[in-house]
Amino acid sequence: MTDTAPAFRFALSATDGAARRGRLETAHGPVDTPAFMPVGTAGTVKAMRPEDVAETGAQIVLGNTYHLMLRPGAERIARLGGLRRFMHWSGPILTDSGGFQVMSLAQLRTLDEDGVTFQSHIDGSRHHLSPERSMEIQHLLGSTITMAFDECTPYPADHATAAASMRLSMRWAARSRAAFVDRPGYALFGIVQGGVYDDLRRESAAALQAVGFDGYAIGGLAVGEPHDEMLRVLDGVTPLLPADRPRYLMGVGRPQDIIAAVLRGVDLFDCVMPTRSGRTAQAFTRRGTVNLRNARHAEDPHPLDESCGCPCCRDYSRAYLHHLVRAGEMLGPMLLTWHNLQHYQDLMAGLRAAIAEGRVQDHAAAVLAGMAGGDI
Numbered sequence: 001m002t003d004t005a006p007a008f009r010f011a012l013s014a015t016d017g018a019a020r021r022g023r024l025e026t027a028h029g030p031v032d033t034p035a036f037m038p039v040g041t042a043g044t045v046k047a048m049r050p051e052d053v054a055e056t057g058a059q060i061v062l063g064n065t066y067h068l069m070l071r072p073g074a075e076r077i078a079r080l081g082g083l084r085r086f087m088h089w090s091g092p093i094l095t096d097s098g099g100f101q102v103m104s105l106a107q108l109r110t111l112d113e114d115g116v117t118f119q120s121h122i123d124g125s126r127h128h129l130s131p132e133r134s135m136e137i138q139h140l141l142g143s144t145i146t147m148a149f150d151e152c153t154p155y156p157a158d159h160a161t162a163a164a165s166m167r168l169s170m171r172w173a174a175r176s177r178a179a180f181v182d183r184p185g186y187a188l189f190g191i192v193q194g195g196v197y198d199d200l201r202r203e204s205a206a207a208l209q210a211v212g213f214d215g216y217a218i219g220g221l222a223v224g225e226p227h228d229e230m231l232r233v234l235d236g237v238t239p240l241l242p243a244d245r246p247r248y249l250m251g252v253g254r255p256q257d258i259i260a261a262v263l264r265g266v267d268l269f270d271c272v273m274p275t276r277s278g279r280t281a282q283a284f285t286r287r288g289t290v291n292l293r294n295a296r297h298a299e300d301p302h303p304l305d306e307s308c309g310c311p312c313c314r315d316y317s318r319a320y321l322h323h324l325v326r327a328g329e330m331l332g333p334m335l336l337t338w339h340n341l342q343h344y345q346d347l348m349a350g351l352r353a354a355i356a357e358g359r360v361q362d363h364a365a366a367v368l369a370g371m372a373g374g375d376i
């Protein structure tokens with residue numbers, strides 16, 4: 001039976017300098033770009049129901065091969081109908097390939113040409129991930145967008161170390177492509193590596209295009225390098241990527257990082273900041289970040305952000321949010337997570353509109369000036 005899903009497509013509708021306004025068409029629905037993708041590591045965007053994630057405007061969420069292979073297991077999720085049905089998310093899902101999480105979370109890990117062998121951080125059980133096994137797991141999850149299996153080169157790394165790491169990832173990218181089960185409306189993205197070295201980034205971008213991918217991610221950034229180093233690498237690598245394919249900057253970032261990367265031609269973003277900050281009483285507002293534990297909010301009857309339409313800002317005062325976080329009540333992280341995700345989606349919607357209207361530079365300057373104003 002041929003899959004009736006539409007082909008995976010990426011179409012640009014406007015550009016403004018290097019910034020692009022576009023739309024992904026996938027087997028599981030569209031994604032308007034530039035887009036922010038909430039992280040749903042273990043099959044849930046923490047503290048949020050999927051319906052509420054969709055209400056913030058998010059069209060795609062992330063899942064994680066590493067976490068889901070350990071618990072509940074990829075084969076079990078497949079038997080239950082795939083990750084989208086398992087977590088009750090009707091839109092597209094992008095899953096990471098697992099190598100990054102192995103190196104940051106697993107114990108006793110060894111890496112060789114075939115892949116990585118590691119012990120679970122949950123129960124110490126032993127596992128092996130290779131490009132082939134990563135593709136199989138992401139297929140079992142029913143991932144809409146699959147990421148190639150790569151090694152995220154640590155920072156700092158000297159040129160020789162970054163070169164060897166990148167070339168391993170390029171061999172793994174070719175094996176990922178060969179093992180990927182292609183279906184209409186599904187996609188496989190390659191991941192550019194090369195550390196902070198322009199020549200290695202150039203070599204990596206060329207190597208991936210020689211294999212051919214549906215989208216190109218920029219990995220190995222936001223790994224501790226200075227902000228200006230990240231921007232310099234972006235300036236060098238983004239123009240080397242095909243203009244007609246989506247560009248995804250992995251693990252980025254703060255609102256100001258996303259704005260800077262959109263202006264340089266990046267289309268997709270993910271970061272744990274809005275969800276993780278929501279659980280630690282930190283809120284993003286148009287006037288900068290706010291710590292709701294601060295006593296100055298104790299009797300403030302105003303909403304977190306007057307210009308935000310989310311349930312947190314619509315129905316609750318700063319004083320109440322302050323009380324919830326001080327009392328350790330579950331509703332605190334729930335409301336602040338919702339607000340932070342709404343803030344990120346509103347940031348992306350504003351950027352999409354500004355690009356479409358040819359005013360993204362002025363819009364970006366105004367947003368950054370507002371954030372620098374300092375919270376009242």
Ligand SMILES: NCc1cc(CSc2ccccc2)c2nc(N)[nH]c(=O)c2c1
Nearest residue numbers: 062063096100152219220221222250251
């Ligand atoms: N901190 C940057 C970062 C983050 C992620 C994780 S992005 C993510 C997280 C959860 C779910 C889906 C994607 C990465 N993943 C891969 N495969 N390679 C990288 O170089 C890399 C760099």
Ligand SMILES: [Zn+2]
Nearest residue numbers: 308310313339
């Ligand atoms: Zn809000």
